[in-house]
Amino acid sequence: MDWMLFIVFFGACAAAASTGAMFQPGAWYDSLDKPSWTPPNWVFPVTWTVLYIAIAIAAARVAPLDGSAMAMAFWALQIALNTLWTPVFFGLERMKAGMVIILALWIAVAGTLINMISLDLLAGLLFVPYLIWVSIASALNYSVWKRNPNS
Amino acid sequence: MDWMLFIVFFGACAAAASTGAMFQPGAWYDSLDKPSWTPPNWVFPVTWTVLYIAIAIAAARVAPLDGSAMAMAFWALQIALNTLWTPVFFGLERMKAGMVIILALWIAVAGTLINMISLDLLAGLLFVPYLIWVSIASALNYSVWKRNPNS
Numbered sequence: 073m074d075w076m077l078f079i080v081f082f083g084a085c086a087a088a089a090s091t092g093a094m095f096q097p098g099a100w101y102d103s104l105d106k107p108s109w110t111p112p113n114w115v116f117p118v119t120w121t122v123l124y125i126a127i128a129i130a131a132a133r134v135a136p137l138d139g140s141a142m143a144m145a146f147w148a149l150q151i152a153l154n155t156l157w158t159p160v161f162f163g164l165e166r167m168k169a170g171m172v173i174i175l176a177l178w179i180a181v182a183g184t185l186i187n188m189i190s191l192d193l194l195a196g197l198l199f200v201p202y203l204i205w206v207s208i209a210s211a212l213n214y215s216v217w218k219r220n221p222n223s
Numbered sequence: 224m225d226w227m228l229f230i231v232f233f234g235a236c237a238a239a240a241s242t243g244a245m246f247q248p249g250a251w252y253d254s255l256d257k258p259s260w261t262p263p264n265w266v267f268p269v270t271w272t273v274l275y276i277a278i279a280i281a282a283a284r285v286a287p288l289d290g291s292a293m294a295m296a297f298w299a300l301q302i303a304l305n306t307l308w309t310p311v312f313f314g315l316e317r318m319k320a321g322m323v324i325i326l327a328l329w330i331a332v333a334g335t336l337i338n339m340i341s342l343d344l345l346a347g348l349l350f351v352p353y354l355i356w357v358s359i360a361s362a363l364n365y366s367v368w369k370r371n372p373n374s
């Protein structure tokens with residue numbers, strides 16, 4: 073793996089990650105009616121740290137390969153949508169707009185995985201936990217949106 | 224140019240662009256002491272629309288080329304930082320954090336331009352107006368930060 077590539081891709085992940093530090097779940101999120109399976113708050117930064125390392129490794133492995141253009145386009149799309157979700161959900165407290173963004177993110181992550189796995193099996197597999205986690209996050213976003221129609 | 228590639232890269236730009244609609248300059252920004260050369264508010268969405276089309280075209284041209292890995296890494300970095308700036312500046316009203324992000328964005332845009340121009344001259348040239356605009360935006364961010372120490 074080219075470490076310079078990893079560093080630049082990880083920089084994009086760091087930009088996305090910084091939203092978690094700057095737009096934190098506060099009194100508004102704490103007050104929402106949440107489903108019983110909601111993970112405790114500390115799980116989120118831990119999970120995201122691992123996922124960001126995994127997807128930066130995947131990008132650094134795939135970027136130099138022939139035929140990686142569409143995988144790189146989807147990788148760029150998912151990191152932009154990933155950066156967008158937190159400010160909209162926690163900053164603006166807009167659960168419906170958050171739902172639209174996270175569904176677009178799910179499609180972008182699936183698109184990246186599909187385009188990567190045929191080029192590099194390990195890179196594709198590194199995206200599987202990310203897709204699972206975004207599925208869980210989508211379900212959580214949907215659930216809190218429906219449980220809190222007036223928030 | 225591959226239109227499917229353009230559409231996915233433009234989708235990433237649309238994610239960045241949506242921050243301009245959701246985190247608008249309001250009473251806080253209007254009340255700031257701004258330099259005489261501050262562009263009127265309507266200039267920003269017009270300029271960004273043109274720039275987003277230009278950088279999505281550049282990405283779609285370069286992505287399929289041999290040796291495009293680092294250009295794609297920097298392209299992903301710049302679109303994540305671009306998505307991040309507006310919520311931090313207009314949402315959190317944090318001018319110093321905005322300054323850090325926009326300087327990182329400037330470096331990412333320059334990095335994309337340098338890596339693209341050796342692969343495809345037109346793609347590199349399509350990034351020149353973007354670099355100029357981010358330079359102006361950086362100067363504006365710096366100026367309003369320094370002029371409004373208590374905001």
